[in-house]
Amino acid sequence: xxxxxxxxxxxxxxxxxxxxxxxxxxxxxxxxxxxxxxxxxxxxxxxxxxxxxxxxxxxxxxxxxxxxxxxxxxxxxxxxxxxxxxxxxxxxxxxxxxxxxxxxxxxxxxxxxxxxxxxxxxxxxxxxxxxxxxxxxxxxxxxxxxxxxxxxxxxxxxxxxxxxxxxxxxxxxxxxxxxxxxxxxxxxxxxxxxxxxxxxxxxxxxxxxxxxxxxxxxxxxxxxxxxxxxxxxxxxxxxxxxxxxxxxxxxx
Amino acid sequence: xxxxxxxxxxxxxxxxxxxxxxxxxxxxxxxxxxxxxxxxxxxxxxxxxxxxxxxxxxxxxxxxxxxxxxxxxxxxxxxxxxxxxxxxxxxxxxxxxxxxxxxxxxxxxxxxxxxxxxxxxxxxxxxxxxxxxxxxxxxxxxxxxxxxxxxxxxxxxxxxxxxxxxxxxxxxxxxxxxxxxxxxxxxxxxxxxxxxxxxxxxxxxxxxxxxxxxxxxxxxxxxxxxxxxxxxxxxxxxxxxxxxxxxxxxxxxxxxxxxxxxxxxxxxxxxxxxxxxxxxxxxxxxxxxxxxxxxxxxxxxxxxxxxxxxxxxxxxxxxxxxxxxxxxxxxxxxxxxxxxxxxxxxxxxxxxxxxxxxxxxxxxxxxxxxxxxxxxxxxxxxxxxxxxxxxxxxxxxxxxxxxxxxxxxxxxxxxxxxxxxxxxxxxxxx
Numbered sequence: 001x002x003x004x005x006x007x008x009x010x011x012x013x014x015x016x017x018x019x020x021x022x023x024x025x026x027x028x029x030x031x032x033x034x035x036x037x038x039x040x041x042x043x044x045x046x047x048x049x050x051x052x053x054x055x056x057x058x059x060x061x062x063x064x065x066x067x068x069x070x071x072x073x074x075x076x077x078x079x080x081x082x083x084x085x086x087x088x089x090x091x092x093x094x095x096x097x098x099x100x101x102x103x104x105x106x107x108x109x110x111x112x113x114x115x116x117x118x119x120x121x122x123x124x125x126x127x128x129x130x131x132x133x134x135x136x137x138x139x140x141x142x143x144x145x146x147x148x149x150x151x152x153x154x155x156x157x158x159x160x161x162x163x164x165x166x167x168x169x170x171x172x173x174x175x176x177x178x179x180x181x182x183x184x185x186x187x188x189x190x191x192x193x194x195x196x197x198x199x200x201x202x203x204x205x206x207x208x209x210x211x212x213x214x215x216x217x218x219x220x221x222x223x224x225x226x227x228x229x230x231x232x233x234x235x236x237x238x239x240x241x242x243x244x245x246x247x248x249x250x251x252x
Numbered sequence: 253x254x255x256x257x258x259x260x261x262x263x264x265x266x267x268x269x270x271x272x273x274x275x276x277x278x279x280x281x282x283x284x285x286x287x288x289x290x291x292x293x294x295x296x297x298x299x300x301x302x303x304x305x306x307x308x309x310x311x312x313x314x315x316x317x318x319x320x321x322x323x324x325x326x327x328x329x330x331x332x333x334x335x336x337x338x339x340x341x342x343x344x345x346x347x348x349x350x351x352x353x354x355x356x357x358x359x360x361x362x363x364x365x366x367x368x369x370x371x372x373x374x375x376x377x378x379x380x381x382x383x384x385x386x387x388x389x390x391x392x393x394x395x396x397x398x399x400x401x402x403x404x405x406x407x408x409x410x411x412x413x414x415x416x417x418x419x420x421x422x423x424x425x426x427x428x429x430x431x432x433x434x435x436x437x438x439x440x441x442x443x444x445x446x447x448x449x450x451x452x453x454x455x456x457x458x459x460x461x462x463x464x465x466x467x468x469x470x471x472x473x474x475x476x477x478x479x480x481x482x483x484x485x486x487x488x489x490x491x492x493x494x495x496x497x498x499x500x501x502x503x504x505x506x507x508x509x510x511x512x513x514x515x516x517x518x519x520x521x522x523x524x525x526x527x528x529x530x531x532x533x534x535x536x537x538x539x540x541x542x543x544x545x546x547x548x549x550x551x552x553x554x555x556x557x558x559x560x561x562x563x564x565x566x567x568x569x570x571x572x573x574x575x576x577x578x579x580x581x582x583x584x585x586x587x588x589x590x591x592x593x594x595x596x597x598x599x600x601x602x603x604x605x606x607x608x609x610x611x612x613x614x615x616x617x618x619x620x621x622x623x624x625x626x627x628x629x630x631x632x633x634x635x636x637x638x639x640x641x642x643x644x645x646x647x648x649x650x651x652x653x654x655x656x657x658x659x660x661x662x663x664x665x666x667x668x669x670x671x672x673x674x675x676x677x678x679x680x681x682x
Contacts, residue, residue: 012290014674015266016315016408022359022375023407025394029387032379043363044374045263045663064290093312097297107291120291140315140408202405202412203419207308209409237301241309 004054004153007039007074011067012094012123013060016140017085018042021057024143034154053078055153061087061094061123068129075130082149083126083135090211090243092139094123098244134158137192139209139242145194162194165213166206170197178205183228185238190216211243215252222248254281259659261288262666264364264374266316267673271662273647280651283644285636287673298626303329303595303617304415310613310628311409314674316359318409319352319400320606321613321628326415327473328613331600333593333621340581340589341417344403346472347577348413349604351399353570356607357518357563358396360670361448362389365560368664369450385447388440392567395433399574402426417590424582431578434571438539441571445543445564449550454665455649457555457642460515460523463634465605467525467535471573473604478524483510487603490612494629506637507629513637516609517670518562522551537572540565556642556668563670595621606631608670632671639669 010018022043024031039047056078062068075081086092103120126132136145148159166188170177178200179186186205188197192213199206212218225235239246260270268288274281294313298306306329311322323345330337363375366385372378378386397407403422404410412419465474466484477493478484485493496507508514525535526548536544543565544551550558551565601614609631616625646665650658 010268012292014312014315014318016312016318019266019315019408022363023393023397025390025397028375028390029379029383032376037374037376040374040376041261041263042266043264044376045367046373060290066288067290093297093309094292096309105296107293107296139312140406143407198406199411204405204411204414207411234302237305241305 003034003036005036005038005052007053007056007058007078008037009039009041009056009058009070009074011058011060011070011088012063013085013087013092015042015059017057017059017088017136020141020143020146024147027147031150035150049073051077055080055082057082057084058126059084059088061091062126062129063094063123064120071126071130080133080153081126081130083132085141086137086139086209086211086242087123088126089135089137091123091125092242095125095244096240096242098122099240137210138195142195162192163214164193165189165216166191166193166195166197166200166210169193169195170200170206173197173201175200176203178203179224179228185225185228185230185235187221187239189224190218190221190239208239208242212246216250217252218246218248218250220251257655257658259662262663262673264367264663264667265671265673266314267671269666269671269673271643271666273658273662278652280644280647283640283647285640285643287632287636287671292674295626295628298615298623301623303333303615303621303623304593306615306623306626307415310626313628313630314672315408316356316674317352317606317608317611317630317672319404320349320604320611322410322413323349323472324602324604324606324611324613325615326413327602327604328600328615329415329617331602332598332615332617333596333600334598335416335591335593337417337591338587338589340421340584340587342472343577343581343584344418344422344589345413347422347574347581348400348403348410349472350570350574350577351396351403353607354396354567354574355393355400356396357567357570358389358393360667361444361560361563361567362386362393365667366447368667369447392437392440392444395430395437396570398433399430402430414590416593421589422581427578427582431575434575434578438568438571438575441568442539442543444567445547445561448560448564449547452557452664452668454557454646454661454668457557457645457665459553459555460520460638461509461512462520462523463509463514463516464521464524464610465603467521473602477603477610479510479514480520480523480527485510487601487612490601490603490614490629491627494612494634496629496633506640507634508637509634513641514634515556515638516631516634517559518566518607519551519554519556519559520609521605522562522565523553526552536565536569537576540569540572543568556638556665559668559670597621599625608632608672609634630672632669632673635669635671639666639671 056074187208188206192210307325311318405412462480466476599616612629
């Protein structure tokens with residue numbers, strides 16, 4: 001059997017999703033044996049970019065003409081394109097100020113006048129430009145989600161996608177509810193689960209790194225937080241940290 | 253006729269970069285180092301965010317270095333707000349930072365550099381050609397990550413280290429498990445240097461102008477920078493002494509320290525610790541000290557080719573220091589670990605030794621604790637000038653070589669520096 005050919009790359013990102021693959025220390029030898037890492041510049045030299053791939057795992061938001069060229073190239077060259085991580089799926093931290101617009105202003109703040117020479121636009125998720133076949137969410141993604149995808153690919157399929165909020169797993173772990181019992185700004189009710197409520201289990205509020213859960217009851221969350229004395233501005237700022245656009249009136 | 257040899261992208265480094273060598277016939281005219289990672293603009297994104305949010309957002313600059321970014325940001329915000337943390341918090345932060353060192357050094361050495369020493373293309377070939385070496389390396393890396401996950405609650409972008417303290421104190425059983433795992437990898441770390449002390453095929457380069465935090469300072473963070481010519485300046489004066497400039501071909505800023513191109517990282521740290529200003533030599537634990545004695549001729553006064561073996565010394569040191577910290581933490585009583593954080597105005601900076609070198613964070617907040625200024629200087633932006641200088645010297649020394657040979661040698665030199673390009677494209681206010 002020929003091994004599936006993988007491309008693994010990053011756009012505007014921290015390399016954390018690609019690192020998640022290298023962090024599968026115990027599984028890595030088996031992954032290397034079952035897949036051909038045909039294009040993986042972070043860990044492999046000497047592979048040409050102009051080849052065909054079975055699957056491209058690409059992390060990061062799209063924010064430069066170069067990012068866009070890479071995305072189009074990997075989309076055209078790959079049977080399946082996976083949006084790997086929250087930035088690829090929702091825009092992520094790079095996009096948190098998108099609503100305020102004016103990329104030029106941010107560039108000028110950081111680079112001074114020289115900022116005008118660098119081409120850059122509002123960081124956006126893949127789906128604004130290309131069709132996406134599958135996505136893994138999380139900042140960073142959970143290792144088991146990646147392993148599940150790789151396993152399913154070998155079996156010629158894709159894994160099921162959970163569609164329940166962080167609270168589902170949080171309740172089943174019997175954690176203290178930071179939102180209702182501690183009046184903290186926890187985003188658990190509206191955020192995609194699958195992380196086993198990692199943060200609330202440590203006593204830290206859900207910061208929303210996995211993006212919105214399907215049919216999130218955003219309006220209700222907003223009411224709960226406003227009742228607890230948080231300002232609308234602060235709540236929106238927190239919600240936008242990983243996902244720039246929300247429908248604040250949405251009820252499930 | 254002029255021609256250009258381009259290496260694009262760099263491989264086996266973190267982030268996106270390329271090098272262009274401009275030739276006139278076979279003569280090398282100039283070399284352009286381009287760190288072309290997309291602009292990240294973190295310093296601008298942080299403005300208007302609260303003091304609580306800053307460390308949580310800024311650690312996303314980089315995945316490999318997320319722990320030390322978060323720790324440095326916490327320290328800088330705490331300096332700004334005048335917060336003193338508990339002893340348990342201090343030691344726990346040092347422990348997680350060491351987990352970061354173990355993970356970062358072992359990833360770089362075993363997965364990215366080792367293929368160079370065996371003439372392989374990367375980690376996938378390594379898995380076939382040297383499965384046992386790779387398994388050992390991955391095992392060391394796994395334990396570094398286990399520390400980060402156990403202490404931080406998450407492997408990348410840790411959550412459990414917070415402003416003023418910890419989400420939850422690390423339990424005794426968890427510490428004992430880490431101790432067991434660390435003891436199991438100590439033998440591999442004791443031997444790691446052998447893999448990386450082979451004579452480099454790359455020619456001799458200029459000795460570096462080393463910059464690091466004062467080796468005599470308490471571990472993790474410090475208040476004073478030292479350089480290899482005996483100069484020193486306090487962290488609070490970094491804006492005056494470290495100058496950054498923008499170059500049209502690179503998204504990372506070029507930094508000069510006291511007017512010179514400085515080098516930071518393992519090589520600089522060990523050199524400064526072993527310099528005449530620190531007569532005691534580096535403060536190393538038993539095994540790391542023995543390795544240092546064996547390989548010090550490849551490190552003291554040497555150029556960047558000695559950096560990888562210096563990282564191997566530090567890898568062993570990090571494991572031994574972690575073991576000592578765990579014993580200390582287990583012995584500490586049930587004191588209150590976290591202190592209350594009251595928002596307020598202030599300005600503060602902090603510097604830490606990240607795996608790749610000196611890292612500086614600096615913030616200012618208004619009366620509501622909202623961020624009004626943010627500045628981050630990363631090791632790779634500090635190293636960028638020296639990297640460009642060494643690339644030019646190497647390319648000139650190899651005039652006449654074919655493009656493939658030249659490309660391989662330049663990439664290998666870049667890997668000696670262990671750059672982290674996501675970090676470097678961070679950016680600063682001019």
